[in-house]
Amino acid sequence: MNSKTFPGTVESIDLIRHYISEIAQSAGLDKKSSYNLKLAADEIATNIVLYGYEEPGLEGNIEVLDEQTEEALTVIFEDTSAPFDPLARELPDEEDLTKPLEERQIGGLGIFLTVKGVDDFSYERVGEKNRNIFKMLKGRVS
Template sequence: MDNAAKIFPASLDSLEPIRDYVSKRCEVLGFNKKKTYGLCLAIDEIATNIINYGYPKAGIGLGIIEVHMADDARQLTVTLIDTAVAFDPLAHLVPNQDDMNKPLEDRPIGGLGILLARQNVDEFRYERRGDQNCNVFVVNVSS
């Protein structure tokens, strides 16, 4: 198993470097562009929520996001770790098909990013470890 970790400031300016960091690992593993894009989109959505909502709600001006990656012959696991307010994205309501068929101005606010995160990886889970939020994204190598 190959493990790597890197720390980024919890700032919108970090989204591109986080994407680049994850994309390079995907390239090494031989992921196609669609799979890489889906994983990066999922990570982008959750990281954006951490940056825009999690740390401000915690009263923290600038926090950090740790990006941990581990892979083996079967899967790549990417974990985003932050110390913002506790937030389980899996407990949040996401838009359903009826919501998605409504005009944009009539759709309920929120949840679309979480839906995108869940739909673009093989497995998405959340864990709270002490004072840390851990958002875990798993992509199967062969899917």
């Protein structure tokens, strides 16, 4: 398991995204899977920084862990902001997604893209930490 720690600030979001790209590349994910993982990671990192740390005025880190097996790449974000389960919120449904732009609600799309883009996304609270877990299967035919 590799680990890298980023301060929970907006400046880190860009850096985390690029770090995730490197991990995806070294795991041999195809272009599409790499992009989807990067997008998912960006959405979750953004939520942690803006709503977990910045909004309540807290300081903390995002620790990015990754582990590879022959079958899968797993990336885990750990942070120490208040418990927040991204999956607890209702995702946009088919009806929401077919509404014209002018009637669209503006929230929920980030989590939707996260869940849609990775092979498995899960959340757990362990002690004082939120753990957001992204799993990508390797060798998918796309």
